[in-house]
Amino acid sequence: MIIDYFDRGAMLAGDGPCLTNAADGRTWTYPQVRELTLRAANGLAREGVGLGCRGAVLSGNDALAFVATLGLMRAGTAWIPLNPRFSIEDNGAILERFDCDVLFYHGAYRDSIARLRELAPRIRLFVCIDGPAGGHPGFEEWASGYPDDEVDIPFDRDAVIGIQPTGGTTGRPKGVMLTHQSFEYLVGNYLAVAPFEGRPRYLAAAPLTHAAGFVMQHILAQGGHAVVLPGADPGGILSAIPRYRITHLTVVPTILYMMLAHPEVRSHDYGSLRYCFYGGAPTAPEKLREAIGVFGPVMMQILGQTEASMPITCLAPADHLDGDRPASDERLMSCGRAAPLCRIAAMDDEGRLLPPGEVGELVIRSSGVMKGYYKDPHATEAAFTHGWLRSGDLVKIDAQGFVTIVDRKKDMIITGGFNVYSVEVEAAVMAHPAVQDCAVIGIPDDVWGESILAVVELRPGAAVEPEHLIRFCRARIGAMKSPRRIEFVETLPRSAVGKLLKRTLREQYWQRHRRAV
Numbered sequence: 001m002i003i004d005y006f007d008r009g010a011m012l013a014g015d016g017p018c019l020t021n022a023a024d025g026r027t028w029t030y031p032q033v034r035e036l037t038l039r040a041a042n043g044l045a046r047e048g049v050g051l052g053c054r055g056a057v058l059s060g061n062d063a064l065a066f067v068a069t070l071g072l073m074r075a076g077t078a079w080i081p082l083n084p085r086f087s088i089e090d091n092g093a094i095l096e097r098f099d100c101d102v103l104f105y106h107g108a109y110r111d112s113i114a115r116l117r118e119l120a121p122r123i124r125l126f127v128c129i130d131g132p133a134g135g136h137p138g139f140e141e142w143a144s145g146y147p148d149d150e151v152d153i154p155f156d157r158d159a160v161i162g163i164q165p166t167g168g169t170t171g172r173p174k175g176v177m178l179t180h181q182s183f184e185y186l187v188g189n190y191l192a193v194a195p196f197e198g199r200p201r202y203l204a205a206a207p208l209t210h211a212a213g214f215v216m217q218h219i220l221a222q223g224g225h226a227v228v229l230p231g232a233d234p235g236g237i238l239s240a241i242p243r244y245r246i247t248h249l250t251v252v253p254t255i256l257y258m259m260l261a262h263p264e265v266r267s268h269d270y271g272s273l274r275y276c277f278y279g280g281a282p283t284a285p286e287k288l289r290e291a292i293g294v295f296g297p298v299m300m301q302i303l304g305q306t307e308a309s310m311p312i313t314c315l316a317p318a319d320h321l322d323g324d325r326p327a328s329d330e331r332l333m334s335c336g337r338a339a340p341l342c343r344i345a346a347m348d349d350e351g352r353l354l355p356p357g358e359v360g361e362l363v364i365r366s367s368g369v370m371k372g373y374y375k376d377p378h379a380t381e382a383a384f385t386h387g388w389l390r391s392g393d394l395v396k397i398d399a400q401g402f403v404t405i406v407d408r409k410k411d412m413i414i415t416g417g418f419n420v421y422s423v424e425v426e427a428a429v430m431a432h433p434a435v436q437d438c439a440v441i442g443i444p445d446d447v448w449g450e451s452i453l454a455v456v457e458l459r460p461g462a463a464v465e466p467e468h469l470i471r472f473c474r475a476r477i478g479a480m481k482s483p484r485r486i487e488f489v490e491t492l493p494r495s496a497v498g499k500l501l502k503r504t505l506r507e508q509y510w511q512r513h514r515r516a517v
Contacts, residue, residue, distance in 0.1 A: 001073075001153070001155065001180050002073055002161055002180050002183040002184065002187075003037070003070065003073045003074045005184075005187050005217060005218075005221035006033075006034075006037075006217075006220050006221065007034070008223075009030065009220045009221045009222055009223040010031070010223070011223075012199065012222065012223030013030045013199060013223030013224075014030070015030070015031060016029065016030055016199065016223065017029055017030075017225045018030045018033045018220065018225065018226070019033060019063035019066060019067065019225075019226050019228060020225065020226070020227045020228065021062065021064075021228050021230075022227050022228060022230070022236075022240060022244075023229075028063060028064075028067065030223070035148045036067050036071065036140065036143050037067060037070045037071045037073075037074045038074065038148040038150065038151060039071075039143035039144065039145075039146045039147065039148050040067075040071025040075070040139075040142075040146075041071055041074040041075035041151045042147050042148070042149055042151065043145065043146035044072070044075040044077060044102065045151075046146060047102070047124075047125050048124075049075070049077055049101045049102045049124075050075050050076055050077060051075070051076035051153050051154070051159075052076070053077045053078070053101040053102070054077060054078045054098055054099055054100050054101055054102075054163060055072040055075075055077045055078070055079060055080065055100065055102040055103070055104065056079075056080035056082050056094075056098075056100045056103050056104070057069050057072075057079065057080075057081060057082065057103075057104045057105075057129075057209075058082045058084060058091065058104070058105040058106065058109055059084060059105065059106035059108075059109075059129055060084050060106060060108065060207075060230060060231070061205075061228050061229060061230050061231065062106060062129060062130070062208075062228065062230075063226075063228045064129050064139060064140070065104065065129050065208070066208055066213065066226075066228070067139075068104040068127075068129060068139055069081075069208075069213070071143070072102075072104075073161055075151065075153070076153040076159065077101075077102070078160045078161055078162055078163050078177075079161065079162045080094065080095070080098050080100055080163050080164075080165070080175075081164060081165070081210070082095075082165075083165070083207070083209055083210075084106075084109070084209070088109075088112045088115050088116065088119075089115075089119070090173075091116070092115065092116050092118075092119025092120050093119065093172070094165050094173060094175075095116065095119065095123065096119055096122065097374075097375075098163050098165075098175045099122060100120055100122060100123050101122065102123065102124070102126075102127070103116070103120075103123050103125070103126050104127050104129055105126065105127075105128060105129060106129045106130055107128055107129070107130045107131060110128065110133040110134050113134055113136075127139050127142050156180070157179065157180050157181040157184070158180070158181060158371070159179060159180055160177045160178065160179055160371060161178060161179060161180050161182075161183065162176075162177075162178035162182070162183070163175040163177055163178070163374050164176040164178060164306050166306050174373045174376055175373055175375070175376070176306045176307050176373060176374075177370055177372055177373065178309065178371070179371050181367050181368075182309045182367070182370065182371075183217055183309065184367070185366060185368030186214060186217060186218065186368060187217055187221050188341060189310075189311050189339045189340060189341050189342070189368070190215070190218035190311065191218060191221070191222075192339070192340045193300075193311060193314045193316065193339055193340070194218075194248075194275050194277075194300065194314075196222065196247065196248075196274060196275075199222055199223045199224050199225065200222055200224035200225075200247045200274075201225050201226075201227070201244055201245055201246050201247045201248070201272070202215070202216065202224055202225070202226045202227065202247070202248040202249070203226075203227050203237065203240055203248070203249045204216060204226050204227065204228045204250075205229040205231070205232045205233075205236070205249070205255070206232050206250050206251060206252060206255070207232075208228070211250055211252075211277075211280065211302075211304065211310065212250045214309070214310065215250050215277065219248060224248075227244045227246070232251070232252075232255045232498070234255060234258040234259040234261075234262045235262055235264065237249070237251070238259060238262060238264060238265060238268050239264075239268060241268060241270050241272065241273060242268050242269045242270065242271075242272070246272055246273060247272055247273060248273075248274065248275045249273065249275070249276045249277065250276075250277045251276065251277070251278050252278065252279070252280040252281065252498040252499065253280065253282070253283045253284075253287070253437075253498075254281075254494060254498040254499075254500070255498060256276075256278055256283070256287065256291060257287055257436050257437050258436070260287060260290050260294065261436055261459045261460060265294055266294060270294070270295045270296060270298075271296075273295055273296065273298050275298055275300050275317070276291070276295055276298045276300065277301075277302050278299065278300070278301055279301055279302040279303055279304065279310070279335070280498070280499055281499055281500060282333070282335075282423045282426065282427070283301065284426065284427050284431065285329045285332035285333055285431070286427075286430060286431045287430065288320065288326065288332045289326040289332070292320060292321075297317050297318075297321055299317060299320050300314060300315065300316055300317055301313075301314065301335050301336055302314050303335040303336070303403070306370075307369065307383060307389060307391075308364050308368055308369045308370065309368030311339040312338070312339060312342055312364055312366070312368075312391075313336045313337055313338055313339060313342075313344065313403050314336045314337070315334055315336030315337075315402075316336065319331065319334075319336060319402075320332065329427070331402070333423070333424075333427060334402040334403060334404045335403050335404070335405055336402065336403065337400075337401040337402055338401060338403075339366075341366055341367065341368070342364065342366040342368065343364070343365040343366065344362060344363065344364055344365075344397070344403065345360075345362075345363050345388070345397070346358060346359070346360030346361065346395055346397050347360050347361050347363045347385070347386075347388065347390075348360050348361075349361075351385055351386045356396075356397055356399045357397075357398060357399075358396060359394055359395070359396045359406055360394070360396075361390055361391065361392070361393065361395070361409065362391040362394075362395040362403070362405070363385070363388035363389060363390055363391065364388060364389045364391060365387065369389045370389075392408055393408060393409070394406045394407045394409055394412065394421070405423060406421040406423055406424065407423055411441070413441070413450050413452055414442070414449060414450055415442065415445070415448045415449060415450045416448045416449065416480075418480060420442075420452060420481050422440040422441065422442075422502075424477060424481060425440040425452060425454065425473070425477065425481055425482070425483065426438055426439070426440045426454075428472075428473045428476045428477045428481075428482070429456065429469065429473060431476065432464065432469060432472050433459075434459060434463065434464040434469075435456055435457075435458060435459070435464075435469075436457050436458055436459040436462075437456075437457040437492055437500075438455060438457065438492075439454075439455045439492055439500045439502050439505055440452060440453070440454050440455075440483065441453055441455070441502050441506045441509075442506070443485075443509040444509060444510060451485065452481070452482065452483045452484050452485075453483060453484070453485045453486075453487065453509070454469070454473075454485070454486050454487070455487050455488075455489055455505055456469070456486055456487065456489070457488075457490070457491060457492050458488060466485075466486035466487075466488075469483075469486050470482060470483055470484075470486060493505060
């Protein structure tokens with residue numbers, strides 16, 4: 001069971017610190033967290049919410065919210081991680097669709113509970129994480145009313161312990177069913193690919209509802225100390241690393257770019273850092289070289305997706321280097337090789353596995369893949385082909401096993417009959433020192449079918465002419481693949497976890513085109 005890994009960490013750590021809220025400095029030790037999770041699990045059972053039920057947590061980054069999550073897992077109740085940046089209407093729809101029985105919520109959302117009751121009337125227990133609110137008990141007060149007896153639930157590695165909503169950027173979110181085995185895969189693979197002596201100190205800056213929270217399982221399994229930041233503020237991350245002597249950190253590329261552009265990025269000591277996990281989107285080689293120069297040889301790319309527990313592949317710190325220098329663009333654009341407990345391949349549209357160097361869809365086999373989509377057998381069937389999970393990523397895998405994502409299938413641009421992969425174009429644009437981030441999309445073109453547009457976010461205080469940037473790209477990747485047009489924006493549209501929303505950008509151009517014809 002996944003909670004066994006936390007208990008292992010508690011045994012290793014003794015009375016040591018487990019979770020700290022950086023916002024107020026409050027720390028919970030391992031014995032305190034373990035006792036709270038036991039009491040919460042017993043409380044859920046007394047309330048009729050236990051094995052086979054579903055519970056959600058609605059909160060920003062908060063250590064006590066993560067304790068509530070562990071309590072759900074100890075009870076055998078499937079955790080539904082709600083994204084606090086989703087609208088109340090969207091989260092309410094998720095709660096109802098996934099048959100939620102209990103909701104732990106932060107007081108910041110107390111005014112929304114009445115509406116959530118209407119949207120998800122099945123919920124029979126509400127507990128406010130940070131103190132009593134609206135007639136609901138505070139989490140610690142509520143848990144204290146139940147015993148801290150050991151909880152023994154039937155051992156079933158294939159039981160669902162998490163229902164993760166998909167991003168919802170292409171329609172209503174689906175519920176990805178993750179089992180104890182999915183989490184065991186995650187913990188075991190991380191221990192294999194990121195070995196560490198002693199107890200790690202982890203900075204949880206990215207949302208705990210997503211990758212940062214899943215990485216937490218592997219940190220706590222080692223008796224590590226996790227410091228929880230309320231948000232992914234670049235300056236706050238940079239100053240927290242030396243303050244807490246952080247050894248492990250998880251960021252998405254957008255936040256990494258903001259950290260590198262921060263005026264105080266070179267004013268701190270990052271000597272304690274051993275792993276800076278990054279992923280979620282392709283990362284520009286020039287930015288990785290800059291990051292290695294600032295933080296040291298600690299960068300580690302992790303590929304995962306909602307439907308398949310990470311790591312699927314990893315690009316280890318040593319893979320980022322060629323001797324004592326940063327590696328080539330080709331290597332830095334790779335997302336590494338298959339994790340030890342995962343098998344991957346590139347597949348064509350007819351289901352054939354392709355030889356090294358050919359572009360196909362990344363397909364996955366591992367004990368970490370989802371059990372399926374909650375109450376959606378048709379979507380589940382479509383996600384699997386010939387016994388493999390389809391990722392939706394177009395990749396090429398070289399003879400050494402290094403995987404390079406060339407595009408999402410839906411993001412590939414066809415211009416003048418040629419396939420252009422937006423990832424390669426974005427890497428060229430972002431090699432320019434004035435560029436902080438960019439998104440490359442295909443827009444309607446009466447002659448070429450699609451024309452290449454780069455939507456660019458500049459570094460603070462930087463300036464560059466569009467024509468100069470186009471010439472810069474042509475010198476790197478040639479005229480055919482280079483943007484024909486550049487647009488500058490103050491802020492690119494991003495999802496609640498920092499991923500670029502290309503669909504949002506594309507839609508405005510294609511809507512205009514449809515109206516015109």
